[in-house]
Amino acid sequence: MSATALLRIPADLERDRFVSGDPEAVRRHILDMTRGHCVFSVNDASQFEAFRDTLAYLGSTRLHCLRWYGQSACETTIIRPSDYHAVLHIPLAGGFAAESERNRVVVKPGQMLLVSTTGGIRRQWQGTCELLNVVFDREQLERTLARELGVGLEEPLAFQPLALTDLAAASALVSYIDFVWRDLASEHPLLDQPPLAGQAERLLHSLLLKTLPHNYSDRMDRGGSASGPLYVRRVEAYIGRHAHEPVTLDDLVAVSGASSRSLHYGFRAHRGTTPMKHLKQVRLAMAREILAREALVRLGGDDPHPTSGAVTRAAIDSGYRSLSQFSRDYKACFGESPLETLQGPRTR
Numbered sequence: 001m002s003a004t005a006l007l008r009i010p011a012d013l014e015r016d017r018f019v020s021g022d023p024e025a026v027r028r029h030i031l032d033m034t035r036g037h038c039v040f041s042v043n044d045a046s047q048f049e050a051f052r053d054t055l056a057y058l059g060s061t062r063l064h065c066l067r068w069y070g071q072s073a074c075e076t077t078i079i080r081p082s083d084y085h086a087v088l089h090i091p092l093a094g095g096f097a098a099e100s101e102r103n104r105v106v107v108k109p110g111q112m113l114l115v116s117t118t119g120g121i122r123r124q125w126q127g128t129c130e131l132l133n134v135v136f137d138r139e140q141l142e143r144t145l146a147r148e149l150g151v152g153l154e155e156p157l158a159f160q161p162l163a164l165t166d167l168a169a170a171s172a173l174v175s176y177i178d179f180v181w182r183d184l185a186s187e188h189p190l191l192d193q194p195p196l197a198g199q200a201e202r203l204l205h206s207l208l209l210k211t212l213p214h215n216y217s218d219r220m221d222r223g224g225s226a227s228g229p230l231y232v233r234r235v236e237a238y239i240g241r242h243a244h245e246p247v248t249l250d251d252l253v254a255v256s257g258a259s260s261r262s263l264h265y266g267f268r269a270h271r272g273t274t275p276m277k278h279l280k281q282v283r284l285a286m287a288r289e290i291l292a293r294e295a296l297v298r299l300g301g302d303d304p305h306p307t308s309g310a311v312t313r314a315a316i317d318s319g320y321r322s323l324s325q326f327s328r329d330y331k332a333c334f335g336e337s338p339l340e341t342l343q344g345p346r347t348r
Helices: 023-033 138-149 167-184 196-211 217-224 230-242 249-256 260-271 275-299 308-317 323-334 338-343
Strands: 016-020 038-042 048-058 061-070 073-080 086-093 096-099 104-107 111-115 119-126 129-136 163-166
Touching: 016 023, 023 038, 023 048, 048 167, 048 196, 061 167, 061 196, 086 096, 086 167, 104 111, 111 167, 129 138, 129 167, 129 196, 138 196, 138 217, 163 167, 167 196, 167 249, 196 217, 217 230, 217 260, 230 249, 230 260, 230 275, 249 260, 249 275, 260 275, 275 308, 275 323, 275 338, 308 323, 308 338, 323 338
Parallel strands: none
Antiparallel strands: 016 048, 038 073, 048 061, 061 129, 073 119, 086 111, 086 129, 096 104, 096 119, 111 163
16 A cells, blocks of 8 residues: 555545635635634735635644645745644645755655644645644643543644654554545544544544654653554564665655664664664574575575675675675674685584
């Protein structure tokens, strides 16, 4: 399943709470919707066609499906106070650029952006844009976190600034959002009824807190799993499946759903290594297993003498593209050359 297929929000809902083709009316609506914090502007009003806003509630969590139609460049500018909500932006059609004082990211369909920092955030896009916003009340989110940890919070919950994540790396969270939205947008929703609403909202909070890195991630993982943070385990699982293929650090960061800095910290703290060193260790272990099997086959056959071709195949099958680099890494790791492993104990 592709990343964009993880979220299948229907494009034509009949529960719009606001529809307008007037940019000024849209500006006033967005200003009112955000309690005066967000200003919307259009570069060319003649190329602006329409705006639609569909809203659903899951307890204190708001799900907005916002749609801008036309060819004009558009922009929103929001000033976020310290107690302002956290919002997950998920583009369904059309991307956008988001910029704070220190960071700038470009968000495309198949990705999502969590914004929870204070200060000014500017969002810009060109043409039609369809966006699902999941708006989390900060106080309720922290209550769920405290319940998960079993203790009070010493400091406010803080996510990474402008945390960009691929939907494929957050499939459980995204699939659940899809399920919640479809139920709330249906003719007879179940999740807006107590006690289901509260239970469903707490599960949504927990999935967010488990999926995206924040200042309590390590403590959550220590309490719920002895095997390290979720984003570290994601990368380990990915490496286990793809170590024989070309893999870059950018690939691992994308899979993790965390920043490069957080990913390195997680591996250092919980694995005593770095993501790329772990990849190398997995590849070398694969190569050693391949060579050991080959040695056993040769010892049981008519030709026990190893060949350089077998070493080359082991290097390639374990993800190496340079035979000389493979030989150096292998000897540094195991204290013997690949050829010595291939010789087996009987012929040494």
